[in-house]
Amino acid sequence: MTETAAAQQRGVRLPRTERRAQLLAAAQRVFSANGYHAAAMDEIAEQAGVSKPVLYQHFPGKLDLYTALLENHVDELVARVNEALASTTDNKLRVRAAVGAFFDFVASETGAFRMIFESDLRGEPVVQEAVDRATTECVNAITDTITADAGLDEGRARLLAVGLVGLSQVSARFWLAHHSTMSREEAVSLTATLAWRGIGGGFPLQHTPGEPA
Incomplete structure (x- = not known):
């Protein structure tokens, strides 16, 4: 300005x-x-x-400002993941959309992802609570979807959800930092293929989309 x-x-x-x-x-x-x-x-x-x-x-104070901004970013990330999960009933496409949500968030020009995944203020309880909420709410949303569609109990579904969230956000950050020549579409495709072959191959859909579970 x-x-x-x-x-x-x-x-x-x-x-x-x-x-x-x-x-x-x-x-x-x-x-x-x-x-x-x-x-x-x-x-x-x-x-x-x-x-x-x-x-x-x-x-x-500065911490109040930082925390308000961080909470907004957490809400944005969680909303992106929920929208991705709700965008289709095809689980293969759903995994790709969820992975893509993390890539889109990380690639945002605002650099919002750094406040969640790379904050230099993790020692502040209010900041750590917000950072933890980002992971927890994304994991919860994916857990609910896996439980409903793959017929797994909550504990096993949650472990898979944690794996998908971790894979997605770490891969997205690595892509942004090191692979400027690789398109977002190719990076999402590679990451989603890895995730889907694990989830889709080992835990197939237990009912046809649109039919009662």
Whole structure:
């Protein structure tokens, strides 16, 4: 944001929800560039084009701002995974969609995934709780699907779900960091094929989609 644009925004009163979204967007840019410890509230306020008192009216401290942003990202990731699981009743396509949800989240230009998977603030209980929720809610959603469709008990289904979540997020991050020449589609296909041959080959669908379980 230019100094002129920032100065113009300082004189504009926005509805609280819009101002909050503006502040979170500015904070995302600063946290992504600098990490938590090196980020400064002064810089976030400047990026948002507001005064520090306005920033503190919405977020009493840097940790409050970071946590609010992190919770938004967790909600986004969980929503992506749930949408992927609900997108089809074909389990092979469902696995691919779930894997793709992690790749899309990691590839987002905001760099939101770093706050969940690479946070430099894991020692803070409130941050660790949010990070844990991201994994837990994704695992829960996949567990429910595997239990319903593969006829496994909850414990075995959960272990498979943990494996799929771990495989997906680690593979996505590795692809982003090391394979700039490999397309997202090829990377998702390779990862989903590995996952499907394990889940689909060993635990076939127990009933036809659309029929009572």
